Amino acid sequence: MDYGKERVVALVDMDCFYVQVEQRLNPSLKNTPCVVAQYKTWKGGGIIAVSYEARAHGVTRNMWADDAKKLCPDLQVARVRESHGKADLTHYREASVQVFEVMSRFAVLERASIDEAYMDLTAAVQQRLKSMTDQQVDPQLMKTSHVQGYPLSPLDQEGAAQDTTTDKEERRSRGLLQWLSSVSGGSGCAELQLALGAVIVEEMRAAVEQHTGYRCSAGISHNKVLAKLACGLNKPNRQTLLPLGSVPELFNSLPIGKIRNLGGKLGASITETLEVENMGELTRFSQAQLEQHFGDKTG
DNA sequence: CATTTACTGCTT
DNA sequence: AAGCAGTAA
Structure with a gap:
């Protein structure tokens, strides 16, 4: 037991690690809506990290900096260093x-x-x-x-x-x-x-x-x-x-895709094959049933 | 061109 | 060793 x-x-x-690194480098960015973006020419660059102040305005990862500026006009944009024309993540490493x-x-x-x-x-x-x-x-x-x-x-x-x-x-x-x-x-x-x-x-x-x-x-x-x-x-x-003890109640309304490694095609196939939406519903299936469908990567 | 980058496991 | 699929941030 x-x-x-x-x-x-x-x-x-x-x-928002990359943001914190840039904020330490440039303290005027602290406590402000700001993002880290890579590459500048196309639509202001792609955002790869977002401060929580900027998230409050709806700014997200994968957004173009120019689009984010429309949501948050005061947004400050820090740039990833570039070397040989490529994004260089050395600072963050x-x-x-x-x-x-x-x-x-x-x-x-x-x-x-x-x-x-x-x-x-x-x-x-x-x-x-x-x-x-x-x-x-x-x-x-x-x-x-x-x-x-x-x-x-x-x-x-x-x-x-x-x-x-x-x-x-x-x-x-x-x-x-x-x-x-x-x-x-x-x-x-x-x-x-x-x-x-x-x-x-x-x-x-x-x-x-x-x-x-x-x-x-x-x-x-x-x-x-x-x-x-x-x-x-x-x-x-x-x-x-x-x-x-808190897991059953949490799983009751937890989409399968929220679990690590189930956010993609595997999670979608589980939802489709078993016709379930939340983690809690998986308890209706035995481990043998799950293995039959998805191999021995279910625990 | 228009996500990009990195990591893992599997296959060739 | 190198390529591919899947996953995540």
Whole structure:
């Protein structure tokens, strides 16, 4: 029993990384709607990174800079360096190395891309468990952590009417406290291990910002797919714990294409073959059925 | 020309 | 080693 809970895995993803690199290089870009674009001649260049201020205006990746300017007249455009007529990403690779150097102090990393890394925190969590006197985790050590599925919906609870005016930080904090108080004490408790993993990731992210100036988001769960999914739930500059108990409700309304590697043709073939839309509906099929259709790459 | 670039797994 | 399909940012 408890299959799938034996590891603590995190995914750290830099927020609009190329934009942050350009903002550090040119501080006047900080806290502004801005993008990074490559090549200038065709429609102002193609956008490959977008600040969150610019996203609020509807600016997206893959947009031409000239088109983005129509949506956001104050948009500032940083240019990717060019060498030999080609886009040269050296600056971002060097920034990436700096980030990875800091994160490597905390755990062994698996580089997923120039701005993303997976890490297995199981051993580091076990270390902390040993050197822990009580079985409680201080919520003060989880100041940017969200727990997916918490606070529990009032409908599942008794009575109280939904409070639609609650502030985001208020909700985050309430959910965190509610979840922490529901985490039982045992040293084999998977939820306690996730909490300790989140504390480690809080420290890692703070160190990355202190030493490089770059901010990131993170997901903490029991495997890479769930960690990646969790990371995307609260961005930017936040981290999300995804306990296994919160997965069924999350999957109920989660399009299959939101899962890593199912965003393309494979996901579309699943939707078509099985006539399902959301991840939750996949539980209606046995692993043998899934393998028959899609090979042994289903877990 | 008008996404582009990078990475992974598989095949040749 | 090199090319191709698939995937993602």
